[in-house]
Amino acid sequence: MKNLLVASTSTIYGGSFLQYLLPQLKEHFKAIDTLLFIPYARPGGITYESYTSKVAVALKDFSISVKGIHEFDDPQKAIENAEAIFVGGGNTFVLLDQLHRRQLIEPLKRSMEKGTPYLGTSAGSNIVGLNVKTTNDMPIVHPESLSALGLIPFNINPHYLDPDPDSKHKGETRETRIKEFHTCNDTTVIGLREGSWIAVKGERMILKGELNARIFKQNKNPFELPANSDLSQLL
């Protein structure tokens, strides 16, 4: 039974890395001794080692040993054997490129499907959707495919940002970008605001946190879905 925590962001304003999620993670990771961290998204170009240490520091009050996937000789086996997995944020293209190159998409999928607890933040949440065509990131590398894990039947737009009515900037708003996505794709998009996450347990997908999510369906007006809604109603 799938057991995923799919978060918009690792960090909310005024808080430290993962801080706002700690109460959930206490529960999510309660039965495990070791966590496999996948640092490939490298926010700001941080090294795998530093990124992994950052996770260990954030989870220091849990009695969990955090190991980065780069510490293993066989990353496919590391995933297969993992008690729990966390894929951190950063650049979604860099992350997905590594997952494709190292042929880790299928092992990750199998692991999630058999029930390994998963945490994704930002880029790590983007890859839980059908594809990453609704990432906010710059395409600084060109992965062979934009297909992702498809563990939920939607796409995620993490860090969803409402238009600023006072803006004088003429670049596209997030809403405009997602509407453009729907001129070429029919996948429903969950605009997940910072502080929100999706708790996936088997086929149930509950929107958690205090905020609404903004939902974009092809050929429909976008609408708000309140916290604690089950996203399966969107199917």
Place this chain on the structure above:
Amino acid sequence: MKNLLVASTSTIYGGSFLQYLLPQLKEHFKAIDTLLFIPYARPGGITYESYTSKVAVALKDFSISVKGIHEFDDPQKAIENAEAIFVGGGNTFVLLDQLHRRQLIEPLKRSMEKGTPYLGTSAGSNIVGLNVKTTNDMPIVHPESLSALGLIPFNINPHYLDPDPDSKHKGETRETRIKEFHTCNDTTVIGLREGSWIAVKGERMILKGELNARIFKQNKNPFELPANSDLSQLL
């Protein structure tokens, strides 16, 4: 001799489409009777016909006939025979995907190199650089390659946006994104603010408009370059 006008945006705050550029365009397009418009980027999913009409309306005081590339049976020939070319903004991935699929990259390059006056705005400016890995757009389609025209030896980041010191949003700033680009790429990036453009005449590349550009070089701190600077000093 190359003769390109590479603009950050088609529209500045408070103005209409192309309005702020009209004095430059009067000069840029002075010797021509017909303009070939390439509407492939389809901002907001607008049709090729509507987008082309929008350009004709904006240039109505010029005695120029505007034709969309979709009106020609052979787009490669249309480019070859064009007196002047305008590639409009929208989604950079959608634009580049069409250019690759229709094998228009080389014809466009040849046309620019022989001196056909070119106007690019936003996505149409992104493609003038070496590749589009510094676009702000969502990857709503997956082009076979992110390589672009390479008519200038840089990448463009159009609609360049300074960080908002009051922001509570934890998504990456534009500067952070471009720094991430430089963890995987060594191309210098011109952060072109709205209202700025680059006037390329042969090997001269002058920053025009009233604003500085922000320059990002790999392994260097970003810095400001004043209006009217020649960008060839960055080589």
